[in-house]
Amino acid sequence: MKFSAIDIGTNAARLLVGEVVKESNKSFVKKISYTRIPLRLGDDVFSLGRIDVKKKSNLFNTVKAFQIISDIFEVKRLRAVATSAMREAENGSQIVHDIEQGLGIDVEIISGAEEADLILGTFMLLDIVEGQPFVVIDVGGGSTEINIFRGSEKVASKSFKIGTIRMLKGKIKKGIWVEINTWISNFVSSSEKYVVFGTGGNINKTHKILGMESGQPIHINDMVSFKEKLMSLSMEQRMKRFQIRPDRADVIVPALEIYIRILSNFKTPNIFVPKIGLSDGMIYQMYLEENLI
Secondary structure (H helix, E strand, O other): OOEEEEEEOOOOEEEEEEEEEEEOOEEEEEEEEEEEEOOOHHHHHHHHOOOOHHHHHHHHHHHHHHHHHHHHOOOOEEEEEEOHHHHHOOOHHHHHHHHHHHHOOOEEEOOHHHHHHHHHHHHHHOOOOOOOEEEEEEEOOOOEEEEEEEOOEEEEEEEEOOOHHHHHOOOOOOOHHHHHHHHHHHHOOOOOOOEEEEEOHHHHHHHHHOOOOOOOOEEHHHHHHHHHHHHOOOHHHHHHHHOOOHHHHOOHHHHHHHHHHHHOOOOOOEEEOOOOOHHHHHHHHHHHHHHHO
16 A cells, blocks of 8 residues: 655655555565655745745645656555745745645645654654663754654654754754753753664765665764765765765755754764654554554
């Protein structure tokens, strides 16, 4: 049973066509088709407060293309969500209305908490030791979600207005790091060692560039060294040397800065990269809902 998940983010819009499969009594989201379009909605939103005509047209055409791809794969169900940039765009609701009227697709503008819950749904499929305290850090273009767990129990969750595009635009409010560090210290026990997971395209790309194997964590020192190396290079040099797309070459540095600063709050120097995200969580939730019918 195939499903389509459309994720309209601050940096890019993504379509994942996938299904939930079982192997050796374990379930996981199998990716059938993945398409990413670097719309950069955040460029408009964090500068103008709204999405301009050109990007609105590009978004409409992107969703239309995603709809066509979904039809080709004959998916059981399609779900579309929009995150930080659309949450803050003054014309976000009007754009959602126009897409629904023009394409018949209901785009949900979800909160940071809803975004985090969808991502975390697939974490329950991982081999996490029962009762193990762990943290999930998801860095996007407009926001960063931090979730603290003990086994399957959520201890705390919060969405912070700090992301890669927001940082590049200089739209980070004063004192945000004090706010983040204080929040973490209120919910994290200094006597416990947490397993830290990172999700998002930039940490996935970093994991790949550093030559890590599946399941192998990245050490914080390696992230710091890689960030410093990137900062010493021009955009063109980053793209050529590390095979990074233009829309990734600038945002990867602020992303690493966010991961590093948050990770430094924990005793562990490592961050695991399961390479699952919002789209995977949407696929898994649709699968669960269909199987409850």
